[in-house]
Amino acid sequence: MTTTRLSARAAIASLADPDTFAELDTELDVPERESAPDGPLAWSGYAGSRARAAARTGETESVVVGAARIGGREAVLISFEFGFLGGSLGRHTGDRLEAAYRYAREHRLPLVSLIATGGSRMQEGMLALTQLQRVAAQSALTRAAGLPQIAVLRDPTTGGGWATLGAGADIVLALPGAQVGFAGSRVRPPDADPAAYTAEGQYAAGHVDAVVPGPELARTVGDWLRVLAAPRPTGPVAPPAALADVAAPATGWDAVRRARHPDRPRAGAYLDAYFTLRLPLRGDRAGGTDPGLLCGFGLRDGRAVAYVAQCGTATLPAGYRTAARVIRLADRLGIPVLTLVDTPGAANDAAAERAGAGAAIADAFAAVASAGVPVTTLLIGEGGSGGALALAAPGNTWVTPDSYFSVIAPELAAAILKRPASEAPATADQLRIRPHDLVALGVARGVVAPEARG
Numbered sequence: 001m002t003t004t005r006l007s008a009r010a011a012i013a014s015l016a017d018p019d020t021f022a023e024l025d026t027e028l029d030v031p032e033r034e035s036a037p038d039g040p041l042a043w044s045g046y047a048g049s050r051a052r053a054a055a056r057t058g059e060t061e062s063v064v065v066g067a068a069r070i071g072g073r074e075a076v077l078i079s080f081e082f083g084f085l086g087g088s089l090g091r092h093t094g095d096r097l098e099a100a101y102r103y104a105r106e107h108r109l110p111l112v113s114l115i116a117t118g119g120s121r122m123q124e125g126m127l128a129l130t131q132l133q134r135v136a137a138q139s140a141l142t143r144a145a146g147l148p149q150i151a152v153l154r155d156p157t158t159g160g161g162w163a164t165l166g167a168g169a170d171i172v173l174a175l176p177g178a179q180v181g182f183a184g185s186r187v188r189p190p191d192a193d194p195a196a197y198t199a200e201g202q203y204a205a206g207h208v209d210a211v212v213p214g215p216e217l218a219r220t221v222g223d224w225l226r227v228l229a230a231p232r233p234t235g236p237v238a239p240p241a242a243l244a245d246v247a248a249p250a251t252g253w254d255a256v257r258r259a260r261h262p263d264r265p266r267a268g269a270y271l272d273a274y275f276t277l278r279l280p281l282r283g284d285r286a287g288g289t290d291p292g293l294l295c296g297f298g299l300r301d302g303r304a305v306a307y308v309a310q311c312g313t314a315t316l317p318a319g320y321r322t323a324a325r326v327i328r329l330a331d332r333l334g335i336p337v338l339t340l341v342d343t344p345g346a347a348n349d350a351a352a353e354r355a356g357a358g359a360a361i362a363d364a365f366a367a368v369a370s371a372g373v374p375v376t377t378l379l380i381g382e383g384g385s386g387g388a389l390a391l392a393a394p395g396n397t398w399v400t401p402d403s404y405f406s407v408i409a410p411e412l413a414a415a416i417l418k419r420p421a422s423e424a425p426a427t428a429d430q431l432r433i434r435p436h437d438l439v440a441l442g443v444a445r446g447v448v449a450p451e452a453r454g
Helices: 008-015 046-057 091-106 122-129 131-144 159-166 199-204 214-229 252-259 267-274 317-333 350-354 357-370 385-389 410-416 421-431 435-440
Strands: 063-070 073-080 111-117 149-158 171-174 277-281 293-300 303-310 337-343 375-384 397-399 404-406
Touching (some): 008 063, 008 214, 063 091, 063 214, 073 091, 073 214, 131 159, 171 199, 214 277, 214 293, 252 410, 267 303, 277 317, 303 317, 317 357, 337 385, 375 385, 385 404, 404 435, 410 421
Parallel strands (some): 111 149, 303 337, 375 404
Antiparallel strands (some): 277 293, 293 303
């Protein structure tokens, strides 16, 4: 599958609101440095290559930078011109990128990068490669300022452009069929799987949050800017209302059976009822995804809220790493977090151990414990041991009537105590795992009720 290669300005026009793009003044904001005709390396023919690229594209460098409105919200835009020496990064490119980041910080604006580059410019040698350090430094400063960075991966996004502006962004979107990878097509191993170097391959591996068709890109980026610009709640968000109107379970085993019932409301239903708009984030940025975890940001009563929701399956190490990533991003942006807990426990097979289950769970515990923004938790089903507790907010956890939380599954507790399997129900009672037991023990603040209907 291929994707259309738009020019830098056509890419901007496809995204920005009409007549709102204002390019940074190249004299005031992007001072051009003087250099030898053939560049710092005196590379024979470099000046001529630049002149031909300028004549062909109408640009004087491989990026266009400025500010525009997208969906009515202002943002700084960086757009690469692949027709100008393959969108490569040279010293002048670095000047413009630094100016864009600086402008974003000075004006407290999000930064959106429309990337299409083959990497660093060979004709400028190591001086071109060191521009990646400049970009990384500017990105870090912008991150520290609490401003979001959104990357749109066009075709191609390779080399240092992918390893800085692309993979280093908070939200990574990609166009279908785009070539995406650190290694470009001419330098990767000859036997490499080409699917790994595509937008779809990077999405499958957890490095891209969404693959967005071109006609939907403006709306998607506009939605992200809308959510990220929305007011933040001043305190912890309220937990969702219960979706099942059931009486308190009579026994611990009743609570377990009710939480395990296949028709019990799940995370997707809770999120749909809670948010008017939600946008997903996906992947741990380390090669892993967990289909049993839903993460992202959304709008609740017009205010921004981040969410992390378990879907009733054993949570994988990649799931905990993804959760920690989203919680830390929300913390940096000042957005409160809602977690929905529902898992029989952390995945504990050999694959999970090899993937670092212990370290991933520890990271999730740390992300929740260190969050400066308030975290609200609702237990909506099974609360299986530490795998569930890792995403629960200390002091602000609520429970539904069809849930339970236990130090260990009752069946396993009976086995450890050398009791017959028939003793699991009695053991469940001893563990005091019912919703109202959890409130009495001080583990939960309260049992949420269904939403009142007029």
